[in-house]
Amino acid sequence: MKKTAGILLLCGILLLMLSVISCGTRRGEKKLEVFSWWTAGGEAEGLEALRKIFVAQNPNVEFINATVAGGAGSNAQAVLATRMQGGSPPDTFQVHAGRELIDSWVAAGAMEPLNFLFEKNNWMSVYPQGLIDIISYKGKIYSVPVNIHRSNVLWYNKAVFKKYNLKPPETLDDFFNVADTLANNGITPLALGDNGIWAATHLFENILLGALGPEKYQGLWTGKVRWDSADVRSALSAFVRVLDYINSDHAALSWDGAAQYVIDGKCAMTIMGDWAHGFFKAKGLKPGVDYGWIPSPGTKGSFNMLSDSFGLPKNAPHRDIAIKWLTVCGSREGQDAFNPIKGSIPARTDADRSLYDKYSLSAMNDFQSDIIVPSCTHGAAASQSWVTKIHDVMSIFVAERNVDKADNEFQELATRFIKK
Numbered sequence: 446m447k448k449t450a451g452i453l454l455l456c457g458i459l460l461l462m463l464s465v466i467s468c469g470t471r472r473g474e475k476k477l478e479v480f481s482w483w484t485a486g487g488e489a490e491g492l493e494a495l496r497k498i499f500v501a502q503n504p505n506v507e508f509i510n511a512t513v514a515g516g517a518g519s520n521a522q523a524v525l526a527t528r529m530q531g532g533s534p535p536d537t538f539q540v541h542a543g544r545e546l547i548d549s550w551v552a553a554g555a556m557e558p559l560n561f562l563f564e565k566n567n568w569m570s571v572y573p574q575g576l577i578d579i580i581s582y583k584g585k586i587y588s589v590p591v592n593i594h595r596s597n598v599l600w601y602n603k604a605v606f607k608k609y610n611l612k613p614p615e616t617l618d619d620f621f622n623v624a625d626t627l628a629n630n631g632i633t634p635l636a637l638g639d640n641g642i643w644a645a646t647h648l649f650e651n652i653l654l655g656a657l658g659p660e661k662y663q664g665l666w667t668g669k670v671r672w673d674s675a676d677v678r679s680a681l682s683a684f685v686r687v688l689d690y691i692n693s694d695h696a697a698l699s700w701d702g703a704a705q706y707v708i709d710g711k712c713a714m715t716i717m718g719d720w721a722h723g724f725f726k727a728k729g730l731k732p733g734v735d736y737g738w739i740p741s742p743g744t745k746g747s748f749n750m751l752s753d754s755f756g757l758p759k760n761a762p763h764r765d766i767a768i769k770w771l772t773v774c775g776s777r778e779g780q781d782a783f784n785p786i787k788g789s790i791p792a793r794t795d796a797d798r799s800l801y802d803k804y805s806l807s808a809m810n811d812f813q814s815d816i817i818v819p820s821c822t823h824g825a826a827a828s829q830s831w832v833t834k835i836h837d838v839m840s841i842f843v844a845e846r847n848v849d850k851a852d853n854e855f856q857e858l859a860t861r862f863i864k865k
């Protein structure tokens with residue numbers, strides 16, 4: 446009897462102590478929840494590099510790495526929307542600079558302006574004005590870009606190209622020639638991993654860019670160029686032709702699965718953003734030795750850009766700590782640790798170029814000299830609602846390959862989403 450009472454008393458005391466400790470931690474809670482979709486090779490390591498810097502500067506903060514797997518935010522964005530609508534935002538989240546940031550979150554009044562941070566850290570002079578413009582709304586700045594990615598890159602397996610004596614294709618005609626040689630030798634020419642459909646839209650936006658050229662491509666997002674024009678129709682037809690050269694399991698594969706097919710020599714090429722460069726490096730490949738790159742067919746001179754940024758939602762549970770994270774994201778040290786691993790180039794213009802490899806240096810140079818156009822799939826050109834509808838049309842188009850139908854549906858979407 447006595448023994449049981451003693452044990453009960455002890456349990457009671459322990460429970461009391463535990464509740465005191467947990468109340469204590471809740472009150473002085475030092476946590477940071479960073480929400481992103483960086484889980485694949487290269488992405489995860491890049492995020493880890495940023496985390497390390499943050500943790501070294503803030504050793505008493507518990508870092509919560511809240512990732513939702515699925516390239517291009519294909520799953521994360523829905524989870525984020527649910528949390529934001531339910532009033533439980535993370536402390537900070539990954540968001541594409543441009544329409545995705547502005548139309549989904551800023552115009553809805555869900556974000557805090559960050560001008561104070563840009564002023565405090567003198568960032569106005571180190572970020573390109575064009576980038577500041579697309580993260581601004583009514584004169585205020587709303588996120589901290591950590592990088593610039595290029596969407597229009599064709600990556601190829603150098604050993605396979607050498608074996609068949611092939612040159613990386615500069616035009617779509619070159620592409621079809623190269624693809625025929627590869628197919629005749631039993632190699633699937635182009636790897637696509639469009640599980641979640643976005644990688645198909647990604648491929649299409651770059652075929653569009655090649656077919657239309659940068660000015661007309663830009664016009665698609667402003668209403669100056671119609672989607673039911675002859676140019677877009679021919680891009681759609683070219684896309685259908687390209688689909689004849691892809692792996693049959695594409696719908697079950699992710700973007701990194703497709704990049705792995707290129708590493709394995711199962712496929713010879715893939716058209717993907719330069720996070721593929723981060724992926725190849727994370728897998729131990731040497732840029733320029735094991736794999737090569739070229740602007741996707743017909744897009745030389747254009748830089749199809751997107752930028753990952755982090756924002757500060759209103760009512761962030763740990764606002765002060767989130768600001769410290771944003772400070773790391775905007776710092777030269779943070780960007781120079783993150784980008785060489787991620788495959789992107791820094792958003793800041795004052796990077797230490799000695800830290801970057803051959804590919805990244807070429808991307809930096811092209812970003813200076815090329816015509817910059819915004820990526821659709823990655824939130825720069827169009828609102829998330831519009832892009833989601835484009836993906837819906839794309840899902841059916843990839844299956845049915847009906848150019849007339851897709852063409853009309855894309856035009857209907859443009860009419861609906863472009864605000865006059």
Ligand code: GAL
Nearest residue numbers: 488515516517518720753823
């Ligand atoms: C993009 C994002 C990149 C990369 C890619 C694949 O949308 O901007 O950082 O992570 O998705 O997940």
